[in-house]
Structures are given as C-alpha cells and as structure tokens.
Amino acid sequence: MAATSKKIQPALKGRVALVTGGSRGIGREIAIALARAGADVAVNFLTREREADETRREIVRLGRRAMVIQADVSLGPEVTRMVEEVQARLGPIDILVNNAGITRPQALERITERDWDAVVDKNLKSIFLVTQAVIKAMRARKWGRIINLSSVAAQTGGIVGPHYAASKAGILGLTHSYANILAQEGITVNAIAPALIETEMLAGNPKAKPGKVPVGRFGTVDEVADVAVMLACNGYITGQTINVNGGWYMS
Numbered sequence: 001m002a003a004t005s006k007k008i009q010p011a012l013k014g015r016v017a018l019v020t021g022g023s024r025g026i027g028r029e030i031a032i033a034l035a036r037a038g039a040d041v042a043v044n045f046l047t048r049e050r051e052a053d054e055t056r057r058e059i060v061r062l063g064r065r066a067m068v069i070q071a072d073v074s075l076g077p078e079v080t081r082m083v084e085e086v087q088a089r090l091g092p093i094d095i096l097v098n099n100a101g102i103t104r105p106q107a108l109e110r111i112t113e114r115d116w117d118a119v120v121d122k123n124l125k126s127i128f129l130v131t132q133a134v135i136k137a138m139r140a141r142k143w144g145r146i147i148n149l150s151s152v153a154a155q156t157g158g159i160v161g162p163h164y165a166a167s168k169a170g171i172l173g174l175t176h177s178y179a180n181i182l183a184q185e186g187i188t189v190n191a192i193a194p195a196l197i198e199t200e201m202l203a204g205n206p207k208a209k210p211g212k213v214p215v216g217r218f219g220t221v222d223e224v225a226d227v228a229v230m231l232a233c234n235g236y237i238t239g240q241t242i243n244v245n246g247g248w249y250m251s
Contacts, residue, residue, distance in 0.1 A: 010038025011233045016090045018083070020044040020073050020130060021100030023052035025199035026149065029221035030097050030228045032058050037229050039095060040065035042086040046072055046100070065090055073100050073126040083133040093134045095145045095232050098127040098171075106161045116163045123167035127174060135178075135187075144187035145232045148175050150241065152195035155249045159212075168193075172241055179239030188238035190231050194224050195245030214247030 017034045021027040022043035031041045032055065041059050045052035045068060052068040059066035067089055071082035086093060101123040104115055127148055138144030152158060154168035172191055179189040196212065197219040210217050227242050243249055 010036075012095070012229075013038035015039045015094040015232075016042070016086070016092060017095035017097065017232070018042045018044065018086055018093045018130075018134070019097040019099055020126065021046070022055055022097075023048035023068075024055075026194065026197060026221050026224050027097070027099040028055045029225040030099065031055055032062070033222070033225035033229050034095065034097075034232060035059040035062045035064040035066070037233065038064070039232070040090050042066070042090055042093075043068045044073065044082060044100065045070055073130055074121040076129055079126075079129045079133050083130070087137070092137045092141065094138070094141075094143060095147070096130060096134050097147045097149070097228060098130055099149045100126055101149065101167075103160050103164055105159070106163075108162065111161055111163055119163040120167045120170070123164070124170040124174070127171060131174075131178060135182075138187050139182070139185055142186035144182075144185075146175075146178065146187065146189040147228050147231050148189070148191045150175075150191045150193045152193055152243070152245045152249050154193060154241075155243075155251075175241070176239055183238055186235070188231070188235060190237060190239065191241045192224060192227050192231075193241050193243050193245065193249075194219060195243075195248045197221060197224060197244075212248065213245070217246065219244060219246055 017039040019027050019031040022031040023045040035041050043052050043055045056066040056068050069082050071078040148171050150171040151168040153165040154172050157165050175191040224244050
C-alpha cells in the first residue's frame with residue numbers, strides 16, 4: 001500500500017513575531033527569514049519607514065501577514081503603544097527579536113555623558129522595555145522565544161568604543177537573567193553576537209576590516225538570520241550566546 005504524502009507545515013506557522021529595528025540590515029533579514037519559516041511579522045522602525053514597508057511587502061509576498069510600526073523602543077510609552085497595536089492587529093507576540101540599536105564609533109576621549117546615555121538607552125534599555133511589555137502574555141500562554149542581538153564587542157571590547165561594548169555586554173547579562181527566570185515556563189531567551197556583518201552600520205566604521213576576522217571575510221545578514229530562525233524553532237536552547245563572528249572570538 002502506497003504511503004500517503006503529508007504536507008509539512010512551516011515550523012513557525014501561526015506564530016507572531018515582532019522584530020525591532022526591522023527596516024534594514026540584520027533586522028530586515030531576520031524578519032523575512034521568520035516569515036519564510038511561517039511566522040507573521042511586525043516590523044518596527046524608528047525613521048526608515050520606506051525601508052520598513054519594503055520589508056513588509058516582501059513578507060506579504062511570502063504569504064504571511066505583516067505590518068510596520070513606528071516606535072522609539074528606548075521610550076516606555078512608545079513601547080507600550082507598539083506592543084498593544086501589534087497584538088490588536090496580528091495577535092499575541094510569540095517571538096521577540098530585540099535587534100534595534102545604534103553604533104557611535106568614537107575615540108575614548110570624545111565620548112560624553114550624552115553619548116553614553118544614547119548608546120545604552122538604544123541598545124540595552126530598549127531590550128528591557130520591550131521584553132517587559134511582551135513577557136506577561138508569553139507567560140500566560142507558556143510559550144515564547146526572545147532573541148537579543150548583542151555583538152562580539154561584548155566579549156572583546158570591539159572597535160566602536162567602550163559605550164557600545166558596555167551596552168552589548170549588558171545584553172548578555174540581561175539574557176542570562178531572563179533565561180534563568182523563565183526556563184520552566186516554556187520561554188527561551190538567547191543572544192546572538194555577530195561580528196563585522198555586511199550592513200550599512202559596518203560601512204560607516206572605517207576601522208572595520210575583513211583582515212580582523214580569521215575566516216578572512218565579512219559575514220552576511222542571512223548567516224545571522226539563519227541562527228535567529230533556529231533559536232525561534234528550538235525549545236531546549238536557552239541562556240546561550242551564539243557567536244556569528246567568523247572566528248573572531250572563540251568560546
């Protein structure tokens with residue numbers, strides 16, 4: 001008797017993802033990769049509305065629901081509004097990718113208190129705010145995936161500056177804490193630490209040279225996105241930092 005074929009459903013079918021800073025670069029590629037895996041996706045942006053809408057259109061072409069949502073994720077009231085709107089239009093958020101952030105390459109002696117606050121707020125405080133806004137609903141459903149974008153700078157100091165390195169190192173501590181607290185509630189929390197990925201941010205840093213990377217080249221955004229999808233699909237990996245860095249930092 002011939003076996004009947006059974007259509008395999010995408011791994012994330014029926015899940016709703018929110019990707020902060022999803023208008024370009026790594027965030028854009030992760031948003032599209034999650035859609036390919038079956039998720040409906042909300043694309044957050046701060047100022048790049050046209051690029052965010054291009055990402056949305058690509059997700060819709062894949063047959064998924066999508067929306068764009070403007071918000072400064074370093075500000076609590078804007079985060080609350082964003083999460084409420086996403087939940088109203090797409091449903092409860094199952095997958096949170098905290099990708100929004102800034103780089104501000106500066107010499108040590110030129111970093112001011114204002115520079116420090118701006119980088120820490122955009123890169124670290126934002127993750128706390130958005131995670132706090134979605135976690136209650138995840139805990140109620142006993143399912144969630146939180147993926148935080150850190151950097152090799154958290155492990156080596158990097159080439160941007162101490163304010164950036166400190167913000168990215170803080171992400172690892174935050175990831176460990178949430179992962180430990182939520183481990184028995186069906187919610188995983190992990191970090192990805194890329195290095196020298198070909199993006200607009202990389203192009204703006206003259207210190208970025210492929211020769212610094214043992215594999216001898218810059219990474220690609222899809223190499224980071226592949227890891228994000230893997231973490232979104234896996235329920236047993238938590239509290240980990242996945243290094244996508246071409247061997248720059250080995251652990």
